[in-house]
Amino acid sequence: MDAALINSGAPLHIVVLLKQVFDPSTPPDRIAIGADHRSISVGAGLTPVMNGYDANALEEAIRLKERHGASVTAISLGEEQASTVVRRALALGADAGVLVVAPAGLGQGATFTAALLSAALKRLPKADLVLCGRASSDTDAGQVPAIVAAALDAPLILPVSAVLSSAEDHIVVERLSDRGVQRLKSAFPCVLGVSNEANTPRPPSLKGVMTAKKAPLTIWNSADLSVETAPAVTLQRLSARENVPVDIEIIAGSPAEAGARLAERLVEAEFVR
Amino acid sequence: MNGILVFGNGAGGALDPASWGLGNLADELARKLGGAPVAGALVGSDVSAAAAIWAAGGPDRIMLIEHPSLAAYTSEAYIAAAQAIIGAVQPRLVIFPHSTDTSEWVPRLAAGLGCGLVTACSGLSAENARLLAVKPVCGGCIEASYAIEGELQMVTFAGSLPEGRRQAPPGEVVSLALPLFTPRVEWLADMANDADDGPKLKDARIVVAGGLGIGDSGNWLLVEAAASALHAAVGASRAAVEMGWAPSARQVGFSGAKIAPELYVAIGISGAQHHMAGLARAKTIVAINSDPNAVIFRHAHFGVVGDARLVVPAFLQRLTELRKQG
Numbered sequence: 001m002d003a004a005l006i007n008s009g010a011p012l013h014i015v016v017l018l019k020q021v022f023d024p025s026t027p028p029d030r031i032a033i034g035a036d037h038r039s040i041s042v043g044a045g046l047t048p049v050m051n052g053y054d055a056n057a058l059e060e061a062i063r064l065k066e067r068h069g070a071s072v073t074a075i076s077l078g079e080e081q082a083s084t085v086v087r088r089a090l091a092l093g094a095d096a097g098v099l100v101v102a103p104a105g106l107g108q109g110a111t112f113t114a115a116l117l118s119a120a121l122k123r124l125p126k127a128d129l130v131l132c133g134r135a136s137s138d139t140d141a142g143q144v145p146a147i148v149a150a151a152l153d154a155p156l157i158l159p160v161s162a163v164l165s166s167a168e169d170h171i172v173v174e175r176l177s178d179r180g181v182q183r184l185k186s187a188f189p190c191v192l193g194v195s196n197e198a199n200t201p202r203p204p205s206l207k208g209v210m211t212a213k214k215a216p217l218t219i220w221n222s223a224d225l226s227v228e229t230a231p232a233v234t235l236q237r238l239s240a241r242e243n244v245p246v247d248i249e250i251i252a253g254s255p256a257e258a259g260a261r262l263a264e265r266l267v268e269a270e271f272v273r
Numbered sequence: 274m275n276g277i278l279v280f281g282n283g284a285g286g287a288l289d290p291a292s293w294g295l296g297n298l299a300d301e302l303a304r305k306l307g308g309a310p311v312a313g314a315l316v317g318s319d320v321s322a323a324a325a326i327w328a329a330g331g332p333d334r335i336m337l338i339e340h341p342s343l344a345a346y347t348s349e350a351y352i353a354a355a356q357a358i359i360g361a362v363q364p365r366l367v368i369f370p371h372s373t374d375t376s377e378w379v380p381r382l383a384a385g386l387g388c389g390l391v392t393a394c395s396g397l398s399a400e401n402a403r404l405l406a407v408k409p410v411c412g413g414c415i416e417a418s419y420a421i422e423g424e425l426q427m428v429t430f431a432g433s434l435p436e437g438r439r440q441a442p443p444g445e446v447v448s449l450a451l452p453l454f455t456p457r458v459e460w461l462a463d464m465a466n467d468a469d470d471g472p473k474l475k476d477a478r479i480v481v482a483g484g485l486g487i488g489d490s491g492n493w494l495l496v497e498a499a500a501s502a503l504h505a506a507v508g509a510s511r512a513a514v515e516m517g518w519a520p521s522a523r524q525v526g527f528s529g530a531k532i533a534p535e536l537y538v539a540i541g542i543s544g545a546q547h548h549m550a551g552l553a554r555a556k557t558i559v560a561i562n563s564d565p566n567a568v569i570f571r572h573a574h575f576g577v578v579g580d581a582r583l584v585v586p587a588f589l590q591r592l593t594e595l596r597k598q599g
C-alpha cells in the first residue's frame with residue numbers, strides 16, 4: 001500500500017471520482033469529429049477542464065473534510081494529462097491522488113471505465129462515501145456512478161442538490177426528484193452523484209497549487225488493475241447535428257417601440273389571442 | 274421470450290399521457306423486430322386505475338406492482354419492483370421514460386443486472402435485429418449512435434413519441450407483489466415544487482423563459498408577468514436557476530427539460546448550446562436580448578435587440594391594448 005494512501009485514522013474516508021473533459025463552453029464549430037467517427041478533437045489552444053459536476057462533488061468532499069476531518073482521495077481515469085485534475089483536487093485539499101491511466105474518449109464504454117475505477121477503489125482503504133458528478137458533460141450518460149455503486153454493493157443517490165449533514169455512519173442529503181426535492185438519509189457506504197445546485201466550487205489557493213505540484217501521485221494502469229469486462233454498449237458513430245438556418249425577423253425601433261411591435265406581430269401570427 | 278417491456282407512469286386514477294407514446298414506440302420497434310410481444314409496466318402506490326386505462330388502448334399486457342411503500346419514490350423500492358417485473362416478463366428490451374428519477378434508479382438497476390443501457394436517447398432503431406440507440410452528446414451539438422449488446426437491454430427515452438391509441442381488445446392487467454428488500458436509504462421527506470398552478474413546462478403551448486440577462490430577482494417578475502399574460506409556462510436557463518430566480522424544475526436545456534412548445538420566448542438568454550439542446554422541438558422562438566451578436570438570434574424567428582427591462586413592459590402594455598380592441 002502506498003504511503004500517501006494510508007487512512008490517517010480520520011472517521012470518514014471519502015473518494016471523489018473526477019473526469020477530465022473538453023471545456024463544455026467550446027463553441028460547436030470548434031469540435032471536430034475524427035475520421036474514425038468515434039472520437040472528437042477540439043480546436044487548438046482549448047485546455048481540458050474538470051467535469052463541472054465533478055468539481056461540485058470535490059467541493060462537497062472538501063467541505064465534509066473541513067467539517068468532520070474526513071480524509072479525501074481523488075481518483076481520475078484518463079490519459080497522462082488527466083493528472084491535472086488530480087493535482088487540482090490536491091491543491092484544493094484532497095489528501096491523496098490516484099491516476100488510473102486508461103483511454104477516456106467518447107468511445108470508451110461506462111462498463112470498462114467503472115470497472116477500473118471500482119478496482120482502484122477496492123485497493124484503497126475502504127471508502128465510506130464515494131462522490132461523483134451526476135453525469136459527465138461530454139457523454140451525458142450518468143452511468144459510471146451506478147456501476148461503481150453496484151460493484152461496491154452500495155446505494156446510489158443522484159442528482160444530489162445539497163448535503164445537509166453527516167455523521168459517523170450516515171449522511172443526509174437533498175435530491176432533485178420528478179416532483180420537487182426529496183430529503184434522504186443513507187447509511188455508509190454510498191455513492192452520491194452531485195449536481196451543480198449543491199455548491200459553487202472554490203478556486204484553489206496559490207499555496208495549494210504549489211504544494212500539489214510536488215505531491216506524489218499514485219499511478220495505476222489497466223494492467224495493474226486487471227479487470228475484464230465485455231462492453232455492454234458500443235459506440236457506432238458520431239455525427240454532427242445540423243443546425244437548420246433560421247430566417248429571423250428583427251423587430252426594429254427603440255426598446256419600447258420594438259416591445260410593442262412584438263406584441264402586434266405575435267397577435268398577427270396568431271400565437272396570441 | 275424476446276419481447277419489449279415499457280414502463281409508463283400513473284397515479285391517483287390517471288395515466289401519464291406519455292405512457293401512450295412510449296407504448297407506441299415499443300410497438301413500432303416490435304414490428305421491426307419481427308413482431309415481438311409488448312408488455313407495459315406500472316409501479317406505484319395508486320396505479321391500478323391507470324393500468325386499466327392503459328390496458329384499454331395500449332399494450333396487450335400490463336404488469337402492475339402496487340404497494341403503499343411506493344407512494345414516495347425511492348430508488349431501492351423501484352429497483353426491487355422493476356426486477357420482479359423483468360423477471361416475470363423476461364424481455365429483451367426495457368424502455369423507460371427519461372426523467373430525473375429514472376436517471377437515478379435505471380442506471381443502478383442496469384448495473385445490478387449487468388446489462389447494457391443507453392440513457393436519455395432521442396431515437397431507437399433496429400438493424401439486423403440489433404438495437405441502435407441515438408442520443409445527443411457534447412452539449413447537444415453531436416449525435417452518438419450506440420449498439421446495445423447482451424440479452425437484456427435497456428434505454429431511457431427522451432425523444433418525441435408517436436401519438437395515437439391502439440384499436441384492439443383491452444389487454445390484461447397482471448398484478449405482482451413487491452419483493453422484500455432491505456433499504457439502505459431512508460426516505461425522510463418530499464418537498465413538492467412550490468404550489469405551481471401555472472401550465473406545466475413539459476406540455477405547455479407557450480413558454481416564456483428568462484436568463485441571466487434578467488439581472489435580478491426583482492426583474493424576474495417581468496418574466497412571470499409575460500408568462501401569465503401569454504398563458505404560458507415559465508422556463509429558465511441554468512444560469513437563472515443558479516441565481517435562485519426559478520426552481521430547477523423550470524430549467525430548460527441539456528440537463529433540464531426538453532420541450533416542444535409552439536412558441537418559446539427567451540428573455541436575456543444567450544443561446545448556449547446546452548440551453549438550445551432543450552429546444553430542438555420548439556416551433557417558433559422569440560429572442561429578446563440586448564446584445565445584437567447573441568447566439569440566440571441564430572436560432573430565433575423573431576428578435577428584439579434591446580434591454581429586457583424596457584422591452585417587456587412595453588410588450589405587456591401593447592398586448593393588453595390589443596386584447597381590449599380585439
Ligand SMILES: Cc1cc2nc3c(=O)[nH]c(=O)nc-3n(C[C@H](O)[C@H](O)[C@H](O)COP(=O)(O)OP(=O)(O)OC[C@H]3O[C@@H](n4cnc5c(N)ncnc54)[C@H](O)[C@@H]3O)c2cc1C
Pocket residue numbers: 024052136137483484485486487488509510511512513524525526527528529530540541542543544545546547548551561562563564567579580581582
Ligand atoms: C453539463 C452542462 C449542462 C448544462 N445544462 C444546461 C441546461 O440544461 N440549460 C441551460 O440553460 N444551461 C445549461 N448549461 C449552461 C449553459 O452552458 C450556459 O452557461 C447557460 O445556458 C447560460 O445561461 P444564460 O443564457 O441565462 O446566461 P448568459 O450566457 O450569461 O447570457 C445572458 C444573456 O443576457 C443578455 N443580457 C444581459 N443583460 C440584458 C438585458 N438587460 N436585457 C436583455 N438581455 C440582456 C446578454 O447579452 C446574454 O446574451 C449547462 C452547462 C453544462 C456544462
